[in-house]
Amino acid sequence: MNPRHFRIFRPALATLALASLAACGGGDDGPQPVVPEPSRVQDARVYTPLAEATFAALPNSAVATDRWTGTLGGAAYRIEVPKTGWNGKLVMWAHGYRGTGASLTVDTPIMRRYLLDNGYAWAASSYSKNYYDVRAGVEDTNALALNFSAIAAAKGRTLPAPSKIFITGVSMGGQITAAAIEAEAQMTAVNKVKYAGAVPMCGVVGDTELFNYFAGYQVAAQQLAGVPITKFPVTDFAALVPTIQSALWSSYPTQSNAQGDKLKNVVMNLSGGARPFYAEGWANPSNQNNIWSSLGGDGTINGILTQNVLDTTQLFYKVDASSTSITAADTAFNASAFKIQPTLDANRLRRDGLRWIPLTSGDFNVPVVTLHTLGDLFVPFKMEQVYFDRAKAKGTDKWLVQRAVRDVGHCAFTAAEATTAFDDMVKWEAGGPKPAGDDVTTAATVGAASYGCKFTKNTPSTEDYTAPAVRAGYQANYPACP
Incomplete structure (x- = not known):
């Protein structure tokens, strides 16, 4: 088999029409009192954003930048904009799972050097909550994007609204990236942003x-x-x-x-x-x-x-x-084998915004390029197969390119792999041809010894998540491309 x-x-998926009816409390008997959404354990948790005075300039970069930090809606943020030559475009960076601590922290995108060299501004939120709170991740990332120009003005620089906004992220941030471009998020999010394209990496693109x-x-x-x-x-x-x-x-x-x-x-x-x-x-x-x-x-x-x-x-x-x-x-x-049965509608549509775990149903209409390592068993390659099947069912696979990377680590990409994926996405969005990708669903293709060779770029750099010397040691023991 x-x-x-x-x-x-x-x-x-539940239908939005039913959710709208429930939200209005409507039906044949006319308007009914709206029952408040139930409270969750997550709602009672208290978090503290670790606001920074500043963050360091990118080492060995010729691009001078304005770097701003602060808090917005209970989340810390970082923003970086070239002092000159900004191309008018903004990239939102969505970080991965931060665990269960009370402190909220923010970081920088793996393709930061590429972004600055090519005139992009970027911004990243800590989100206002930890745990696996994708809803907070989407809302807080979107809120930061919507407040970009206002924050710039408050920091002393007048900037117009971005001409285009892109989104990319890793792991849980990959689900945030994919969920943020969904039609459901466009309809139900409190903070709505129309993204021009997305690059979910090592993402939970199969949601639950x-x-x-x-x-x-x-x-x-x-x-x-x-x-x-x-x-x-x-x-x-x-x-x-x-x-x-x-x-x-x-x-x-x-x-x-x-x-x-x-x-x-x-x-x-x-x-x-x-x-x-x-x-x-x-x-x-x-x-x-x-x-x-x-x-x-x-x-x-x-x-x-x-x-x-x-x-x-x-x-x-x-x-x-x-x-x-x-x-x-x-x-x-x-x-x-024991069968675990879900509670009906445990992750239903909400009346007060996004689902508690927003979906990645493949209902999008912008260019998407994904990356996933083949040996990642924490967020497994299966997520890409689920995502493709959903997009195919929706008829949106024409907007989807997926790439396999030969490594075992979760999000163990080189900056070169991530940068290439993002660069190919924005060129495609600008009117270029659809970039090449990998077939993620045909068993014979996925099982071939050479699978993943095309988009694996093992040349290390200091921007990689894994230090170059450590990565070289890992690669020495990995199967080489035939």
Whole structure:
């Protein structure tokens, strides 16, 4: 059987028409009192933006810039604009998941040097909340974009409204990037921005399917370890972790045993199918530790929702690696696997703005170029396949270009890879030809030994997230392009 058959279920979208009716409290009986939205655990958390006095100029740059910092709506921000030669365009940078702390921090885009060299202004928000709060990320990024000229004026420089606004980001910021250009966000966000193009990188572009993937990993791991789930949520999961890991790894996290290799095969299919760098990604400590830190939840995504959104009912666990076809062992395993059922409308449309976890349904009409590393198992390559399928169903795949990068790390791109993707997107948006990309869905293509070679640029620089010497050490042990 084609590994693409083992796909993550894509939930259907609720209609905006029904949401509008609910928002108005309308119906055959006339207007009804609007019931307030329920409060979440997230709503009671208190955060502090760490406002900076300034941030450093880009080293070895010939471009003099104005660099502004401050707070806006409970979020810290950074803005940088060339002192001369601004091209009138603004790039919004969306950072990734910051964890569960109370401090809000902001950073700079990986393609900062390219942006300044080419006359762009850029701006980045810390967001007003931590945890996995994509809604806050979209709203606060949009609010900063809308206030760009007003902030410039307050800082002593008169600037017109940007002629075009682009958005790019990594990881959770990749979902923020993709969600911000959706038609649903254009209709329901409090702060509305019409972006001209987007580059989501290592992004959660399958939205809640990421959490279904984590749930499927947990279901399979517990069953293979002999401590299967019998009810959900699993309230004693932390206590079970040593038992599960010792049953599946001879040396966690780098060397799984024979039983753990069944989980390895399950996760390969749940995360995108057979492909280069999967084996290296499976044995990567960062990948495994990030996954395990994401298991054992109750489906509310740490209080972002009020009810369980997890759904494993459509997942298929391919435990038998001896055949690509479904075997008796696969059938028996799936028949006994616990099915986590979501609460209906746990992530429904809201009356007060965006969904609590905004969707990436593929409903966009601007150029989009994505990047994803093949061995990333924390936010797996499967996200790109889900995103393509959704865009194809919407008829928007003509606006989508996707690229695979040969590495195991989450967001382990070089600045050259990110810069090329952004440059190709803006040239396309300006009227150039649609840039080249990778086929992310054909199993034979994705599984080829050369897959990902075309857009992998391993020449290191100081702008990379990984230090050049460290990256060179990693690359020395990676499979070379044939």
